[in-house]
Every structure is written in structure tokens, then in C-alpha cells.
Amino acid sequence: MSQRNICVTEQAEVTQACRVLDVLNRVAGKWSISVLMEARNGPVRFTELERAIHGISRRMLTLTLRSLERDGLLIRTVYPTVPPKVEYEATVMARELFEYLSGLTAWAERHEPAVTASREAYDRAAG
Amino acid sequence: MSQRNICVTEQAEVTQACRVLDVLNRVAGKWSISVLMEARNGPVRFTELERAIHGISRRMLTLTLRSLERDGLLIRTVYPTVPPKVEYEATVMARELFEYLSGLTAWAERHEPAVTASREAYDRAAG
DNA sequence: CTGCATCCCACGGGATACTG
């Protein structure tokens, strides 16, 4: 997702929108949430992530990990062994985020039928 | 944001990730949340939205509105007058979504300093 | 006023190959 934080006024609504957009921008990458969820319960290794997240490329896994680490959502631990061993783990901050995401999850579950129906109706009406 | 729902297994974690991704995909457009929030309290006209949302182009406003309408998050009402008058209003479903988004907002507010600090530290360390 | 059509570009992200 491209940059989209459009905080320009001081209106409460706009400010709230911006806050939400901040979060989304941080987590909006195609693979961010999947990676975060895999790293939520204890440390995970690079290759484990690669296997667990179906369809991700090595390049995107690396980029996603770096981005999440930079934002303080993931902790990267390197063990200077041969062969190298690197572990990733969600931070407390990231785990707290999951609680709010689970609210979204519940919302999505409750309304998925309605959304699907709405789409079908819309597409049937206009094409 | 490109398509990223990668539901391929039946694992609980993956399923939850998919649900969240469903929501995000629906709302991930650069302008979706801003539009939704403007339409949250009563109907809003096209031009009002255009003025309220700083930086949005006419094209993107239309596309965003259509997408949200299709998903059942927005109701579009056309008054067959001259000149035309069209109003948009958030549905109940969309308003319910705001409650969960406000959780994200709070999270973002609480942790924004930490994220900023983390980024600076990361960038200082590596460049 | 409320759009749709067209053109264009940046960038997210896939495929592939190479490395400490």
C-alpha cells in the first residue's frame, strides 16, 4: 500500500483516521500479518517462517521481517553459529496489537455473509 | 494493496490471519478509511467529501465510493434532480467497524513514540 | 454536480540467481 497518511488538519475525525492509517501502513504489507502471527508464540526461525507461510518468497520474507523489526514489532536474534541461526519473536507491543486485530477478525466473521451478498447484488445489478 | 488472502490451510492461526486480511483488503485503499469516517455521521454529498478529504482526486473518490458501496459499507442515494444530488452514508455494519478501528487508534497512540524511537534506533544502527 | 475515460508513472512484489 502506498503512503496514505493525510494528516493535514487538526480535526478530531481526521486525526483518528490518521492514527488508524498509521497502523495500517505499518501492517499493510501483503505478508506482515501472517509473519507477525507466526512469530507471536515464541521465537521462530527464518526457514520455519518460509515453510509456514505458504507462497511467500525469500525476498519478501526478508523485507517484511526487516520492516517489522524496524517498527519494533519483531525482535531479531542472531546466534553466531555455523550454520547461522536467526530467530524472530513478536514484541509485547505486537502482541497487544493482536487483541485489537482479533476484534477485526470477529467483525469480519460476523459480516462476511453480508459483504458477499452485497457484492453479488451489486455485480448483478450493474455488471 | 495487491491481493493477499492466502487461506490455504485450516489451521486456526492461518484462518485468523485470513479474516484480518479480508478486512484490510476491504478497507486498505489509500482513501477508504477517510471516506468511511466522513460518511459515518449522516449522509454526505460527493462534493463535500471531495472538499473534506484533502488531496483526494475525483477519480479516486469515485473508485473508493464504488468499492465501499459494493462491499455494503456505504449506501448511495441518488436524487434525480438537476443538477444531480448524490448522498453517501455509512451502513450499520460500517459503523460497527469503527468501534474496532478505534481500538487500533488507541493502540497507535499509545505506541507511536515507541515505534518512532525504534525506527530511529534501527536507522542509526544500519542506515 | 457527479461522475467516467484515458494516459501515465511509481512501487510493491514475484522469479531467479548468487553468497557468507
Next chain:
DNA sequence: CAGTATCCCGTGGGATGCAG
């Protein structure tokens, strides 16, 4: 094992112009 480097392409989205 855990990455980095390159190349390439689709698509999201901006700018602009036309229309009912």
C-alpha cells in the same frame, strides 16, 4: 541456513479532459 542482488511486471493511484 539466512540472507542479498537483479530484473521484471501488474496494479494502485495521480493528472487531465470530457459528459449527462
